[in-house]
Amino acid sequence: MAIYKALTIAGSDSGGGAGIQADLKTFQELGVYGMSVITAVTAQNTLGVQGVYPMSTEAIERQLASIGEDLRPDALKTGMLFSGDIIRIVAAAIDKYGWKQIVVDPVMIAKGGASLLQQEAIDAMIHKLLPLADVVTPNIPEAEAISGIRITDLASRQQAAKRIYEFGCKHVLIKGGHDADSEQATDLLYDGFSFKEFTSRRLVTQHTHGTGCTFAAALTSGLAQGRPITASLQLAKSFIHAAISEPLHIGSGHGPTNHWAYQQGVRAAQKDEATRGVR
Numbered sequence: 001m002a003i004y005k006a007l008t009i010a011g012s013d014s015g016g017g018a019g020i021q022a023d024l025k026t027f028q029e030l031g032v033y034g035m036s037v038i039t040a041v042t043a044q045n046t047l048g049v050q051g052v053y054p055m056s057t058e059a060i061e062r063q064l065a066s067i068g069e070d071l072r073p074d075a076l077k078t079g080m081l082f083s084g085d086i087i088r089i090v091a092a093a094i095d096k097y098g099w100k101q102i103v104v105d106p107v108m109i110a111k112g113g114a115s116l117l118q119q120e121a122i123d124a125m126i127h128k129l130l131p132l133a134d135v136v137t138p139n140i141p142e143a144e145a146i147s148g149i150r151i152t153d154l155a156s157r158q159q160a161a162k163r164i165y166e167f168g169c170k171h172v173l174i175k176g177g178h179d180a181d182s183e184q185a186t187d188l189l190y191d192g193f194s195f196k197e198f199t200s201r202r203l204v205t206q207h208t209h210g211t212g213c214t215f216a217a218a219l220t221s222g223l224a225q226g227r228p229i230t231a232s233l234q235l236a237k238s239f240i241h242a243a244i245s246e247p248l249h250i251g252s253g254h255g256p257t258n259h260w261a262y263q264q265g266v267r268a269a270q271k272d273e274a275t276r277g278v279r
């Protein structure tokens with residue numbers, strides 16, 4: 001049996017809903033061997049972010065080298081990178097080790113408002129990391145910050161995607177979770193030629209902590225397994241929809257998504273199929 005390996009380069013969320021923890025849970029659920037490089041530790045729960053503690057650049061470089069010298073990832077994702085220095089170190093490692101299938105989730109601000117990326121780092125994100133990305137997955141505020149274009153409708157979202165594409169990434173996927181007025185959660189893909197939409201029903205819930213990390217980790221899992229980009233995005237959309245559909249109701253604030261839900265649905269469908277076959 002082939003073992004596909006995925007790497008997440010991101011921050012730790014002590015509450016387990018976002019960051020490294022969400023990524024590793026998603027990799028595991030989708031049958032991919034997960035590895036991690038931790039860029040920062042956050043003290044975080046469903047009520048918000050109580051502390052941010054970046055790792056030393058030496059510790060990050062050492063983790064990247066440990067992976068690079070022994071365990072080649074089939075795909076990798078970046079999440080919270082916090083500073084321009086960390087972004088430059090990560091970009092240099094991607095280049096040095098020749099890693100492929102790069103998903104850049106340009107994490108900037110947690111849903112509660114805490115800053116997870118220093119303002120000065122946006123420039124490094126744009127000029128060092130985006131040119132290495134196979135897919136960059138901004139939410140609407142992140143797409144606005146990167147493109148400098150205010151997104152108010154489909155036309156401005158398309159314009160922002162085109163602008164971000166010009167920074168050198170192969171695909172831009174602007175997520176629609178923040179478009180609260182819409183009855184649908186629509187993610188928009190641009191590949192330099194045309195647009196494609198990935199749509200699901202918008203679920204009304206406050207338990208959406210970690211949706212972006214989980215979505216990008218599911219996309220990375222698909223790419224690690226050798227699926228094409230659109231099939232990987234479809235997988236990610238199905239995974240996150242299931243994870244939001246069946247919240248765990250833990251904590252007293254914005255709870256995490258349910259990383260078990262997708263596979264529980266797959267198993268239930270298989271059981272159904274098997275039962276029908278017996279009849």
Ligand SMILES: Nc1ncnc2c1ncn2[C@@H]1O[C@H](COP(=O)(O)OP(=O)(O)O)[C@@H](O)[C@H]1O
Binds near residue numbers: 176
């Ligand atoms: N309420 C919701 N109902 C259904 N899908 C959602 C909802 N909120 C977010 N999503 C989906 O979750 C994924 C992550 O999107 P988003 O929440 O915008 O990212 P982020 O966590 O980075 O802000 C996207 O595929 C988006 O369409």
Ligand SMILES: Cc1ncc(COP(=O)(O)OP(=O)(O)O)c(N)n1
Binds near residue numbers: 011107208
């Ligand atoms: C450590 C860490 N990394 C990333 C995030 C942001 O995660 P995201 O999936 O965008 O979810 P929200 O925080 O916006 O709910 C995070 N919070 N912590």
